[in-house]
Every structure is written in structure tokens, then in C-alpha cells.
Amino acid sequence: SQTIHQWPATLVQPVGSPLSLECTVEGTSNPNLYWYRQAAGRGLQLLFYSVGIGQISSEVPQNLSASRPQDRQFILSSKKLLLSDSGFYLCAWSAPDWSTDTQYFGPGTRLTVL
Amino acid sequence: AQSVSQHNHHVILSEAASLELGCNYSYGGTVNLFWYVQYPGQHLQLLLKYFSGDPLVKGIKGFEAEFIKSKFSFNLRKPSVQWSDTAEYFCAVNGWRALTFGSGTRLQVQP
Numbered sequence: 636s637q638t639i640h641q642w643p644a645t646l647v648q649p650v651g652s653p654l655s656l657e658c659t660v661e662g663t664s665n666p667n668l669y670w671y672r673q674a675a676g677r678g679l680q681l682l683f684y685s686v687g688i689g690q691i692s693s694e695v696p697q698n699l700s701a702s703r704p705q706d707r708q709f710i711l712s713s714k715k716l717l718l719s720d721s722g723f724y725l726c727a728w729s730a731p732d733w734s735t736d737t738q739y740f741g742p743g744t745r746l747t748v749l
Numbered sequence: 750a751q752s753v754s755q756h757n758h759h760v761i762l763s764e765a766a767s768l769e770l771g772c773n774y775s776y777g778g779t780v781n782l783f784w785y786v787q788y789p790g791q792h793l794q795l796l797l798k799y800f801s802g803d804p805l806v807k808g809i810k811g812f813e814a815e816f817i818k819s820k821f822s823f824n825l826r827k828p829s830v831q832w833s834d835t836a837e838y839f840c841a842v843n844g845w846r847a848l849t850f851g852s853g854t855r856l857q858v859q860p
Contacts, residue, residue: 681848725793
């Protein structure tokens with residue numbers, strides 16, 4: 636069966652510091668991968684999605700970037716964090732052929748920028 | 750661009766009460782519709798989904814949702830809620846390769 640991991644689970648970082656959040660998927664090949672952010676009182680906002688290694692689509696212009704160095708690894712980064720980057724970050728995967736369009740979510744990372 | 754509206758932000762019910770959470774979407778093409786649930790301290794997980802066919806879909810834990818195309822709605826229902834249904838519920842639509850989520854409804858069921 637497929638599993639999705641995210642780490643760290645929680646993170647407290649000062650403004651201006653760098654960020655690296657990691658997501659890995661097991662039990663599937665060539666998944667579509669996604670990064671979402673959930674801000675307090677809001678729904679989930681899609682940040683990035685990837686259909687393959689090195690292929691990243693950005694949905695919202697922002698202070699963040701994403702990379703996919705390996706088939707089942709998706710990384711969310713920032714060079715300098717802003718206060719507004721605080722939130723709950725979720726990684727998700729879906730089948731590569733878009734046949735179901737169902738996305739499966741990881742446990743999330745709660746980021747607090749002070 | 751597609752959008753999803755959930756009209757109820759916070760719902761409080763007593764056990765055994767009936768539940769209906771509203772969801773309306775805006776998208777011009779064929780859509781796939783989802784309800785996700787996030788129980789306290791747990792992953793976001795799929796509750797039910799509609800791709801095609803019978804507009805009344807049944808999901809886990811006794812939940813169901815009805816797709817009404819003319820109203821662009823996909824409301825979630827459960828005839829009798831339990832304390833364990835306390836969670837946050839998200840409606841989502843998938844038009845092209847990504848999900849657009851509503852802002853969520855926090856359901857609190859009182860014993």
C-alpha cells in the first residue's frame with residue numbers, strides 16, 4: 636500500500652531564515668505530487684504540483700519554491716521566510732494517469748515564523 | 750478559474766441530529782467533486798467522491814452527498830451524527846490537475 640511521509644511535523648523559524656520541508660511517497664511510481672498550504676480559517680491553497688522529476692508548476696507567486704530531485708521526493712523551500720509564510724503545509728500524491736484524480740494527503744508540517 | 754464555497758463555517762449539533770453541509774462550486778467544464786475530512790490530530794482523508802453516474806454518492810461512516818448539476822452544488826449529508834464525527838470538512842473540485850478547496854466547515858457534535 637502507498638504511504639506518504641512529511642517532516643518535520645512542526646517547525647518554528649525566525650523571519651529571514653531558510654526553509655526546507657520534505658515529502659516522500661512509498662508504494663507507487665511516478666506519482667503526481669502537490670504542496671498545499673492551509674492558513675488559519677481558510678481552506679487549502681495549492682502552491683505547487685509536479686508530474687515528474689524536475690517538472691514543477693507554480694500556482695501562486697510567492698516566497699516559496701519547490702523541487703523534485705527524485706521520483707517520490709518533493710521538497711518545499713524558501714531562502715528567506717516571511718511572517719506570512721506561517722501555516723500548515725500539506726503534501727499530497729495522486730495516481731500518475733489522472734484516472735481517479737483522488738489525492739492522498741500526508742500528515743502535514745505546522746510552520747510558525749516568528 | 751474554479752472556486753468552491755462552503756457556506757457554513759462552524760456547525761454545532763447534538764448527537765443524533767441530521768447534518769447537511771453546503772458546497773457550491775464554480776467551474777465551466779466537467780468536474781470531479783470530493784469531500785475530505787480532517788479529524789482532530791489526523792491526516793486529511795477522503796470521505797467520498799463523485800466522478801460520474803448516480804449523482805447520489807455514498808462514502809464512509811454513513812455520509813452521502815448529492816451532486817445537483819443545475820445548482821452547481823455538492824452538499825454533504827448524514828441522517829444521524831455521532832460525537833466521533835467532530836472534525837473539519839472540506840469540499841473540493843478538480844477541474845484540471847489540481848484540487849480547489851472550500852474554506853472548510855468545522856463540525857462540533859455535542860454528546
